[in-house]
Amino acid sequence: MMDEALKQELRKQGIVATTLQELYNWGRRNSLWPLNFGLACCAIEMIATTMARYDLARFGAEVFRPSPRQADLMIVAGTITKKMAPQVVRLYNQMPEPKYVIAMGACAISGGPFKQGYNVLKGIDRYIPVDIYIPGCPPRPEALIDGFMALQRKIEGQTITGEGRPDFMKDEPSCDFVVPEFAAHDLLPTSNQGVWEAPQLVNITTAEKPGTVKA
Amino acid sequence: MSLESLKERLEAKTGCKLEIVENPSVSAQHSLLVQAKDAVAVATLLRDDEGYNYCSNVTGVDRPAREVSEKVKVMKLVEGVETEVEETQKRMTAAYLEVVYHLFSMTKHKYMVVLRMRTLDREARVHLPSLTPVWRSAEFQEREVYDLYGVLFNGHPDLRRILMWDEFEDFPMRRDYVEPDDYEYEPTAHDAVLRKTNAHWAEAGEGEVGQ
Amino acid sequence: MSTFSAPAMELTPKPSYAADGAQLLEVSMGPQHPSTHGVFRMDVALDGETVVKLKPIFGYLHRNHEKLGEDQSYIASMPYTDRLDYFCSMTNNWAYALAVEKLAGIVVPERAEYLRVITAELTRLQNHTSLVGFLMQDMGASGTPLMYAFREREKILDLFESLSGARMMCNYMRFGGCRVDLPKGWQQQAQSVVDAYPKFLDEFEALLTSNEILMARTQGVGALSSELAIAAGITGPMLRASGVNYDLRKVDAYGIYDRFQFRVPLGDHGDVYDRCMVRLLEMRESLEILKQALRDLPEGPIQDPKTKVRNFKPKPGEAYGRIEAPKGELGFYLISDGSANPYRFRVRPPSLINLTILEDLCLGRNIADVVIILGSVDIVMGEVDR
Numbered sequence: 160m161m162d163e164a165l166k167q168e169l170r171k172q173g174i175v176a177t178t179l180q181e182l183y184n185w186g187r188r189n190s191l192w193p194l195n196f197g198l199a200c201c202a203i204e205m206i207a208t209t210m211a212r213y214d215l216a217r218f219g220a221e222v223f224r225p226s227p228r229q230a231d232l233m234i235v236a237g238t239i240t241k242k243m244a245p246q247v248v249r250l251y252n253q254m255p256e257p258k259y260v261i262a263m264g265a266c267a268i269s270g271g272p273f274k275q276g277y278n279v280l281k282g283i284d285r286y287i288p289v290d291i292y293i294p295g296c297p298p299r300p301e302a303l304i305d306g307f308m309a310l311q312r313k314i315e316g317q318t319i320t321g322e323g324r325p326d327f328m329k330d331e332p333s334c335d336f337v338v339p340e341f342a343a344h345d346l347l348p349t350s351n352q353g354v355w356e357a358p359q360l361v362n363i364t365t366a367e368k369p370g371t372v373k374a
Numbered sequence: 375m376s377l378e379s380l381k382e383r384l385e386a387k388t389g390c391k392l393e394i395v396e397n398p399s400v401s402a403q404h405s406l407l408v409q410a411k412d413a414v415a416v417a418t419l420l421r422d423d424e425g426y427n428y429c430s431n432v433t434g435v436d437r438p439a440r441e442v443s444e445k446v447k448v449m450k451l452v453e454g455v456e457t458e459v460e461e462t463q464k465r466m467t468a469a470y471l472e473v474v475y476h477l478f479s480m481t482k483h484k485y486m487v488v489l490r491m492r493t494l495d496r497e498a499r500v501h502l503p504s505l506t507p508v509w510r511s512a513e514f515q516e517r518e519v520y521d522l523y524g525v526l527f528n529g530h531p532d533l534r535r536i537l538m539w540d541e542f543e544d545f546p547m548r549r550d551y552v553e554p555d556d557y558e559y560e561p562t563a564h565d566a567v568l569r570k571t572n573a574h575w576a577e578a579g580e581g582e583v584g585q
Numbered sequence: 586m587s588t589f590s591a592p593a594m595e596l597t598p599k600p601s602y603a604a605d606g607a608q609l610l611e612v613s614m615g616p617q618h619p620s621t622h623g624v625f626r627m628d629v630a631l632d633g634e635t636v637v638k639l640k641p642i643f644g645y646l647h648r649n650h651e652k653l654g655e656d657q658s659y660i661a662s663m664p665y666t667d668r669l670d671y672f673c674s675m676t677n678n679w680a681y682a683l684a685v686e687k688l689a690g691i692v693v694p695e696r697a698e699y700l701r702v703i704t705a706e707l708t709r710l711q712n713h714t715s716l717v718g719f720l721m722q723d724m725g726a727s728g729t730p731l732m733y734a735f736r737e738r739e740k741i742l743d744l745f746e747s748l749s750g751a752r753m754m755c756n757y758m759r760f761g762g763c764r765v766d767l768p769k770g771w772q773q774q775a776q777s778v779v780d781a782y783p784k785f786l787d788e789f790e791a792l793l794t795s796n797e798i799l800m801a802r803t804q805g806v807g808a809l810s811s812e813l814a815i816a817a818g819i820t821g822p823m824l825r826a827s828g829v830n831y832d833l834r835k836v837d838a839y840g841i842y843d844r845f846q847f848r849v850p851l852g853d854h855g856d857v858y859d860r861c862m863v864r865l866l867e868m869r870e871s872l873e874i875l876k877q878a879l880r881d882l883p884e885g886p887i888q889d890p891k892t893k894v895r896n897f898k899p900k901p902g903e904a905y906g907r908i909e910a911p912k913g914e915l916g917f918y919l920i921s922d923g924s925a926n927p928y929r930f931r932v933r934p935p936s937l938i939n940l941t942i943l944e945d946l947c948l949g950r951n952i953a954d955v956v957i958i959l960g961s962v963d964i965v966m967g968e969v970d971r
Binding site: 510 | 652899904905921929
């Protein structure tokens with residue numbers, strides 16, 4: 160790696176020195192192509208984000224593709240019902256690598272206000288890996304833009320060699336994620352064990368509150 | 375136009391027996407209970423002769439059997455004398471599924487009629503005549519009642535599940551429906567969630583949490 | 586659970602054939618499709634480009650509003666109504682509040698009634714504006730009309746935000762009134778939005794309504810007769826585009842709508858063009874109502890003091906309350922058994938019932954027309970599937 164100070168010095172002289180990795184990540188993070196895919200209320204805020212006032216084009220991500228084959232970012236914007244979950248996973252499988260997922264809104268994160276519904280999936284991360292979580296019901300367009308910028312930082316930090324390289328650059332082919340099937344009472348399987356495991360349960364009343372110091 | 379006079383006119387024309395179900399709330403939207411066998415004739419009359427050409431809302435209601443205690447006066451021998459004594463008796467109400475139709479007129483008047491039909495029970499005898507041939511607007515809503523409550527509408531043109539997937543077997547809006555156990559985490563202060571979480575963890579042998 | 590068997594269902598459909606023996610092309614439009622306005626799916630059979638069968642398939646956004654409504658107290662359902670038709674949270678709130686007020690016999694103070702009218706008509710404005718924008722998008726006018734529409738919508742959302750704290754999910758109304766009073770300067774801001782709106786509508790109409798492409802795409806497409814519209818329970822602008830004069834603001838005169846002077850625009854042909862035009866004209870009438878309401882807005886309380894917030898238990902009974910939402914007749918049917926939760930919580934969704942005749946409108950048309958016919962129905966999946 161080149162010394163950062165030397166790089167800055169060269170830049171002053173009009174010489175840009177960079178690495179392939181930086182160039183690659185710079186190109187990818189500024190031309191994200193989201194999938195044109197709205198599920199529920201959050202989709203309207205997603206549309207509002209692309210419109211005149213919030214103008215997502217400033218971040219190079221205004222071209223929403225109707226086909227998953229042309230997209231590299233899936234914004235899961237809204238409640239995923241159990242009836243819709245297989246389609247969401249299938250769309251994700253159809254997207255080419257490298258691909259990213261933003262879970263937008265409380266419903267996509269955990270089921271949100273509809274968590275108790277019999278037909279509501281309690282978070283899309285049960286089936287596919289999620290890169291960025293944006294809370295809110297629905298998140299404001301500013302929140303979505305912030306999530307975008309967080310994703311851009313994440314892409315910027317990705318290496319293309321070594322152990323930290325993304326899955327699709329490893330030798331073993333990237334797996335397809337299991338598409339759940341409709342069964343008599345629920346989806347089967349109810350979650351993708353490789354992606355998600357039930358969080359450790361904490362007794363919220365007896366657990367130590369964060370920040371409290373024991374005497 | 376009172377409901378009584380409408381009931382009398384309908385009874386005179388069809389020769390069937392209707393019943394008025396009182397609504398004790400301030401809205402005073404009383405309803406007409408119609409027998410399943412007379413429903414299509416009554417509905418056709420309501421549409422053609424009474425002007426109720428617009429069926430706005432169709433919905434199901436689940437009425438499982440529940441225990442009611444009522445005070446009954448019975449004659450009893452008290453100290454050798456037969457006297458009238460008030461006694462609390464418990465009995466189970468009949469269990470049935472109910473379908474409710476809210477009818478209006480788009481062109482003639484602005485009255486509302488609420489029409490109700492009841493199935494014989496909640497298990498096997500859940501057939502009711504479909505009113506879709508009379509009011510087309512009932513088509514999707516009757517499918518929904520079938521999907522969520524399990525009422526089978528005879529004569530419906532396309533009775534399939536509408537909201538849940540076809541392989542689904544339960545009727546989720548029934549009051550005894552047990553939803554899949556996927557409450558693994560996040561016990562909250564919300565009573566219902568806490569109850570479900572505790573039930574889940576008690577089953578898994580992990581003990582109760584968040585009491 | 587039960588012992589009876591459901592009617593036989595065809596799980597593996599056989600290929601279908603046209604009259605001349607050619608095999609039909611079966612297309613599944615949706616649930617992920619750019620023009621289905623959400624997660625709606627249509628199973629379409631095509632003979633060439635002509636639609637010979639179209640079956641709508643619902644349930645991809647079935648979020649169990651009704652079950653949740655039965656599991657929680659009356660007031661706890663109010664924020665959920667926001668998410669039914671997520672373009673129009675104010676009118677959803679109003680319909681639910683109206684049904685509960687009928688059930689429990691609650692009187693709404695006059696200022697609250699005015700606030701309800703003002704917010705509901707602003708909702709109607711932004712709903713119709715965005716709908717026309719989306720319809721243009723469906724016709725291929727990619728981007729620009731929708732951007733114009735959303736630019737205006739943002740101005741109304743600003744008003745909602747300063748009033749209720751949220752852009753979309755306002756959760757503003759309460760049984761017997763409204764949650765908060767107007768903030769300082771809100772009325773002037775609303776007045777300026779209302780004053781500036783006709784200019785935008787003029788511009789919008791000048792660009793669109795006499796546009797040759799728009800007329801060619803929409804006139805005579807998806808015509809709905811008034812008889813079929815009544816039989817199928819179509820409501821809202823779609824019904825009025827077919828020439829049936831049925832607007833609940835006039836028929837029921839709920840709230841204080843009998844105090845305002847406004848006209849009900851009616852269509853002649855019931856085609857996509859008429860539906861679009863009826864909405865544009867309705868916006869002008871909404872502006873008239875808004876002008877009168879902002880002028881006459883009285884001072885006073887905004888909440889009936891006798892209505893309990895906590896431990897609210899209506900007497901046993903039932904009530905059906907309905908209002909003219911931007912998409913049609915939105916009704917709530919509530920059954921109370923005297924406890925804190927409703928025994929039955931039913932939403933009468935205008936979007937779902939307006940889709941009843943979708944197949945009738947699309948048969949014999951081109952596949953491209955299906956998109957704009959669906960667009961002109963004005964559906965929101967949150968309400969269709971609930």
